[in-house]
Amino acid sequence: MTRRSPYSSVISIALLLMATIADAKGRKPFVPGCWTDREIAAAKVNDLDIKMDVGALRCRSVDVHIEQQFTAFKRVTASVIAEAGDVVQAHFGGNPLLYDHYAIKVANKYGAGRPDETCDQVAALIKAGIRQGSTFDGLAGVAAEANINPIVDGEPCRRVVAQP
Secondary structure (H helix, E strand, C coil): CCCCCCHHHHHHHHHHHHHHHCCCCCCCCCCCCCECHHHHHHHHHHHHHHHHHHHHHHHCCCCCCHHHHHHHHHHHHHHHHHHHHHHHHHHCCCCHHHHHHHHHHHHHHHCCCCCCCCHHHHHHHHHHHHHHCCCHHHHHHHHHHCCCCCCCCCCECCCCCCCC
């Protein structure tokens, strides 16, 4: 019996992933380009949403009202969060594998919460989201005020300034 290397499965999965990412016509795999301002704002909204998910779960035993507030936050921001997700997915060319890889990194970033963040701070951020989160710009503003720094592989797009 031939013994397989423990790395053969990893190599097989990597090759399968590359084949899946590659276009069916044999072109090179899709590589996302630079991040536009709108894509960065959408990534901040995505991060804020995940941060609030983790924070509300962590704080529900301390603050009995946070679940109600979080439910209101989700109701008010649902369409904006969906829009932000669409924008970020479009950055990855609609490729679900690339987007999933990104989303896993974001979830891991917030998975343990932040030890220096109090439940009062989480509740205040949820309330800000309820007040301002019915529009994309409003929720992106809340994310910016909360100093959300999204994981963006690559660089922001350079702006070209027109010469007079």
